Amino acid sequence: MGDDRKYDVVVLGASGYTGQYVLEEVARIAETKRPGLTYALAGRNKDKLLRVVEIARNNTSLKLPDPAIIVADVNNEESLVAMAKQARVVISCVGPYRYYGDRVVASCIKGRASQVDISGEPQYLERVQLEQHEAAEQRGVYVVGSCGFDSIPADFGTCFLQQVFPGDLNSVEAVVGMDDSSVGNAPINVTTLECAVLGITHSKELKAVRKQLFASHLPKPSHKPQPRGKVWYSKEAKRWCVPNMASDRSVVLRSQRLNYKLRQIRPTQFNAYFGMQSIWTALAACFLGLVLFIMTSFAFTRRLLLKYPEVFTMGAFARGGSSRSSLSQLRFLVTLIGYGWDHKLTDPDEQHQTPPTVTKTVKISGPDPGYCGTAILVTQAALTILDEADCMPGRGGVFPPGAAFLDTTLRQRLADHGISFTEA
Structure with a gap:
């Protein structure tokens, strides 16, 4: 070059x-x-x-x-x-x-x-x-x-959290949402929806790809992340959380694998969520996710979804996206909550025997995310x-x-x- x-x-x-x-x-x-x-x-x-x-x-x-x-x-x-x-x-x-x-x-x-x-x-x-x-x-x-x-805030943010954490980091919860200063809503361009639909439709392909891509295994962690329900409240993010099925987790875990392989950095576990300010918005998001999952399961309903995105996504997606005036009033906020220990083990393959006792949070913020x-x-x-x-x-x-x-x-x-x- x-x-x-x-x-x-x-x-x-x-x-x-x-x-x-x-x-x-x-x-x-x-x-x-x-x-x-x-x-x-x-x-x-x-x-x-x-x-x-x-x-x-x-x-x-x-x-x-x-x-x-x-x-x-x-x-x-x-x-x-x-x-x-x-x-x-x-x-x-x-x-x-x-x-x-x-x-x-x-x-x-x-x-x-x-x-x-x-x-x-x-x-x-x-x-x-x-x-x-x-x-x-x-x-x-x-x-x-x-x-x-998708997916520098989550991926690079996780690396940043690993760097500033006082000891070894065991797991990370990423809560993706909008900053409190944001005003109104802005629909997302339908191309993004098309990408999501294709991802869900062909998700079974990942198994074969990952079998070849991830031939070697990472060290098995001794302590799994805390289990979460479909809707739960994060006191650190101050948001009601629902599962985030977008690409963040895939991207972060690939970086963790490569940083372990190339730099001998202890890999961390990672889960992603969308954060909502009210439980009612979170429940509505769960319902919308269920609708999208069902509609992507059949060719006829997939075509309907992409033909009338405003109707079936309750205005979350639209052809032509949002106006600039709407976007100018939005700011994203990604909160990463890390759980781990106050000291580091020398060998990245060695596992801590006691449960994590330290929590640390980092935040990534910026203008309209899309x-x-x-x-x-x-x-x-x-x-x-x-x-x-x-x-x-x-x-x-x-x-x-x-x-x-x-x-x-x-x-x-x-x-x-x-x-x-x-x-x-």
């Missing part, structure tokens, strides 16, 4: 809903913080990309000189490789990744460009690690998935690869963010852009 490439960053899928925010974040950095940063937009329709630039000018105070446009079609490998050969890092915003992600990753590896994405699809993420890690390592490029709200926050997260992940590849593991490969960026300045970079990691 040479420095003589035309562009530091290429945003692929910039004409999509999230891609619009990513473009604006990259342009903002290039215009206000890193004048030397070179970037381009990529997609299959040049006219749409030009419209995205005009929208960005109208939505921001940026001058936004005409950026370079690369025509690249996810169904045309030759065009993707040609795009990758011009970039040092590609930010891929083309979901569902189950359909398009593998082609983009393979083309980036072939073109020797590193790649980050915002996928929250465990099957895709784990399959790419299984199938593409060796090729990426040989070509000297990094492929880091789930670099948006779009503004995700744009900041994935952009800073890309810039970290650009600047600090020598601080990343090995000489390339496929990694989750907690394993990829553990020894970099990513946490400080995010803090400088409004996403904070703090000890409670």
Whole structure:
């Protein structure tokens, strides 16, 4: 990945809903913080990309000189490789990744460009690690998935909690929700729902992938996390909690495995929950989860769900996503509660004989998680690869963010852009 490439960053899928925010974040950095940063937009329709630039000018105070446009079609490998050969890092915003992600990753590896994405699809993420890690390592490029709200706050936050915990960390509970300062609600774009539906529909595929990916076993912990019901109250997070079936747990556990293998860091157990301010909202979320699970079980109801998302998700998802004014009033809050001991054992394979006695909490907060926050997260992940590849593991490969960026300045970079990691 040479420095003589035309562009530091290429945003692929910039004409999509999230891609619009990513473009604006990259342009903002290039215009206000890193004048030397070179970037381009990529997609299959040049006219749409030009419209995205005009929208960005109208939505921001940026001058936004005409950026370079690369025509690249996810169904045309030759065009993707040609795009990758011009970039040092590609930010891929083309979901569902189950359909398009593998082609983009393979083309980036072939073109020797590193790649980050915002996928929250465990099957895709784990399959790419299984199938593409060796090729990426040989070509000297990094492929880091789930670099948006799914799942840097949970994954990198767990690593942060391990670093600041007074002793060994046994288990972590992640409570994902909105900050108390948030006002109103904002529906999520339907593409995110489509990704979730595909994940649930094809969840059985994970067993075969994991059997190959996780051939070696982690040390067996002596103390399991405290069992939780379908709805329970966290006094640390001050939220009613329900199970979070998104990608956070998959991503965190992959980082834990890799950090144990590569750095001999004791792995921790991890469970994820959504946090609600009232028990009634939590119960409604459980009901919605049940509806989604049932509807994804049959082809006919899946089609109905994706055709009328506003109806079947009670407004949680919608075509076109949310207005900017709605998003500007939202802030996310991820609370990570760690349970462990006040001292460390020298050997990461050795197990504590007494039950955990220490609790510590860290919080990660930032702007609207789905779009503004995700744009900041994935952009800073890309810039970290650009600047600090020598601080990343090995000489390339496929990694989750907690394993990829553990020894970099990513946490400080995010803090400088409004996403904070703090000890409670």
